[in-house]
Amino acid sequence: MVIHPDTDAIVAAKAYSYLQNKLGYDTEAVALGEPNPETQFVLNYFEETTPRVISEAASEVDSVMLVDHNEFQQSVSDIEKLTVTHVVDHHRIANFNTTAPLFYRAEPVGCTSTILTKMFDENKVEIPAQLAGLMLSAIISDTLLLKSPTTTDDDKIALKTLAEIADIDFDKYGIEMLKAGTNTDAKSDQELIGSDAKSFELGGKNVRIDQINVVDFDDILKRKADILKAMATEADSERYDLFLVLVTNVLNSDSKMIVYGGPKDAVESAFNKKITDDMIDLPGVVSRKKQVVPQLTDVMVK
Amino acid sequence: MVIHPDTDAIVAAKAYSYLQNKLGYDTEAVALGEPNPETQFVLNYFEETTPRVISEAASEVDSVMLVDHNEFQQSVSDIEKLTVTHVVDHHRIANFNTTAPLFYRAEPVGCTSTILTKMFDENKVEIPAQLAGLMLSAIISDTLLLKSPTTTDDDKIALKTLAEIADIDFDKYGIEMLKAGTNTDAKSDQELIGSDAKSFELGGKNVRIDQINVVDFDDILKRKADILKAMATEADSERYDLFLVLVTNVLNSDSKMIVYGGPKDAVESAFNKKITDDMIDLPGVVSRKKQVVPQLTDVMVK
Numbered sequence: 001m002v003i004h005p006d007t008d009a010i011v012a013a014k015a016y017s018y019l020q021n022k023l024g025y026d027t028e029a030v031a032l033g034e035p036n037p038e039t040q041f042v043l044n045y046f047e048e049t050t051p052r053v054i055s056e057a058a059s060e061v062d063s064v065m066l067v068d069h070n071e072f073q074q075s076v077s078d079i080e081k082l083t084v085t086h087v088v089d090h091h092r093i094a095n096f097n098t099t100a101p102l103f104y105r106a107e108p109v110g111c112t113s114t115i116l117t118k119m120f121d122e123n124k125v126e127i128p129a130q131l132a133g134l135m136l137s138a139i140i141s142d143t144l145l146l147k148s149p150t151t152t153d154d155d156k157i158a159l160k161t162l163a164e165i166a167d168i169d170f171d172k173y174g175i176e177m178l179k180a181g182t183n184t185d186a187k188s189d190q191e192l193i194g195s196d197a198k199s200f201e202l203g204g205k206n207v208r209i210d211q212i213n214v215v216d217f218d219d220i221l222k223r224k225a226d227i228l229k230a231m232a233t234e235a236d237s238e239r240y241d242l243f244l245v246l247v248t249n250v251l252n253s254d255s256k257m258i259v260y261g262g263p264k265d266a267v268e269s270a271f272n273k274k275i276t277d278d279m280i281d282l283p284g285v286v287s288r289k290k291q292v293v294p295q296l297t298d299v300m301v302k
Numbered sequence: 303m304v305i306h307p308d309t310d311a312i313v314a315a316k317a318y319s320y321l322q323n324k325l326g327y328d329t330e331a332v333a334l335g336e337p338n339p340e341t342q343f344v345l346n347y348f349e350e351t352t353p354r355v356i357s358e359a360a361s362e363v364d365s366v367m368l369v370d371h372n373e374f375q376q377s378v379s380d381i382e383k384l385t386v387t388h389v390v391d392h393h394r395i396a397n398f399n400t401t402a403p404l405f406y407r408a409e410p411v412g413c414t415s416t417i418l419t420k421m422f423d424e425n426k427v428e429i430p431a432q433l434a435g436l437m438l439s440a441i442i443s444d445t446l447l448l449k450s451p452t453t454t455d456d457d458k459i460a461l462k463t464l465a466e467i468a469d470i471d472f473d474k475y476g477i478e479m480l481k482a483g484t485n486t487d488a489k490s491d492q493e494l495i496g497s498d499a500k501s502f503e504l505g506g507k508n509v510r511i512d513q514i515n516v517v518d519f520d521d522i523l524k525r526k527a528d529i530l531k532a533m534a535t536e537a538d539s540e541r542y543d544l545f546l547v548l549v550t551n552v553l554n555s556d557s558k559m560i561v562y563g564g565p566k567d568a569v570e571s572a573f574n575k576k577i578t579d580d581m582i583d584l585p586g587v588v589s590r591k592k593q594v595v596p597q598l599t600d601v602m603v604k
Binding site for chain 2: 100103290
């Protein structure tokens with residue numbers, strides 16, 4: 001399975017590795033896929049290195065720390081052979097279990113980097129300015145500049161703290177960063193449908209949900225037929241029952257979702273709307289985690 | 303299923319409820335069973351009230367916070383109908399999942415109350431002297447006065463901090479408290495095998511593991527035949543495949559384990575010892591969590 005880490009996933013790996021090494025661990029930040037254009041913009045802007053990309057880990061190490069995810073199907077392919085000693089995350093807990101006690105730090109906030117900002121403070125470790133720049137980028141990315149409904153007061157406080165450390169005007173920088181992540185013309189159909197995709201098992205169905213940020217819906221709608229073809233091909237080869245591509249306009253906070261596979265009635269029932277031309281209109285929806293996954297889960301998992 | 307909370311389970315509920323109410327939540331500490339004699343001694347000593355005992359919660363509330371456990375089979379019977387919003391725990395994570403993001407704070411330390419001591423500090427909430435007394439009792443109970451291999455530096459630091467707040471000589475108090483918890487003569491066979499019992503699903507088998515603390519093995523060995531009979535009856539009615547009663551001498555840190563049901567070869571293989579007269583000798587073993595469950599899991603879960 002191809003995993004496409006978002007900005008928070010890559011930044012949180014770098015930030016947590018930095019913190020843990022300061023606390024005496026010997027860790028390396030790694031990524032489960034190449035950085036997307038937004039993340040690449042962020043790494044370039046703050047002159048930070050890209051983590052090494054891995055897909056399995058048991059040949060190198062016995063134990064791992066996970067950030068920004070916990071579900072095994074979202075992790076390295078050999079996760080069941082490894083001991084998970086630490087998790088820092090802001091998602092639901094599912095398909096995750098351990099044999100031994102571990103560190104697990106989750107909070108229902110908008111971004112893993114918000115939790116990490118607190119953990120630096122709790123452990124009295126200073127955040128270097130460049131790292132603060134990465135971490136504030138992750139918060140901007142996950143919360144769409146604090147406009148997503150996943151945004152909490154903690155995210156706002158962390159963003160402000162980090163912006164002071166990084167000495168940056170986060171509003172101005174944030175729009176530039178979000179735009180850098182929405183250049184869809186530069187991407188193939190296949191890249192588009194995988195750029196920020198996650199897999200879920202809901203009621204025995206393999207569900208794949210991708211999210212594409214745009215500043216203009218037409219950038220995607222003009223190539224919808226090709227995108228649907230790419231979704232069909234990938235659903236076939238990866239055995240997804242249901243493939244959803246959530247297209248989100250980051251400037252006005254609305255989405256449209258392209259639907260391939262089924263059960264289609266579950267999708268219509270989850271959002272209380274009809275699918276028309278393989279698409280469902282989702283005004284006001286910007287968060288997969290808060291406005292898509294729970295709604296589907298309610299309908300598909302009995 | 304009958305659940306028998308230990309001192310940490312009851313104390314952590316009281317401590318976390320106190321903390322959360324200070325932070326603006328409206329919570330009530332409840333227990334999943336009556337306090338055992340050790341816990342009763344602790345509550346009497348510090349003149350604290352016993353939490354209300356419940357077995358289900360959905361008729362009263364929509365959401366719950368869990369302390370000192372996460373596995374659904376160790377929780378209220380209707381846990382799947384409830385939203386778990388917070389967990390503070392020091393056990394492995396298993397048979398636990400949520401639909402939405404949540405607060406989850408786990409650390410591989412000896413006692414939940416150790417984590418809570420940190421959380422009071424992080425949230426800048428003072429621990430009242432009586433509550434500190436309860437919390438240090440939980441640490442003494444879970445770590446057998448810091449002698450269990452589950453003991454970490456964090457537990458030692460928390461115990462010292464709490465002893466200062468409670469103004470108590472924890473060594474002297476601790477021995478008195480542990481002895482209060484080991485009066486096995488006062489308990490029926492049925493009480494004994496359930497006093498600190500937990501259920502696990504390992505490789506498709508229902509495994510029940512009880513722990514009895516003693517200051518003299520003979521207190522239990524003299525009634526082994528009757529205890530085995532009680533284990534057989536309960537295993538039958540509750541459908542346990544394997545029922546283990548770990549008898550731990552808290553003064554010299556050794557255990558003997560009574561074995562009922564099977565697979566017996568898995569038990570022998572887990573501890574690399576033969577079962578003789580339904581019993582297996584486990585010198586140096588005092589921790590179910592660290593020295594029994596992982597060893598069984600390794601053998602029973604493929």
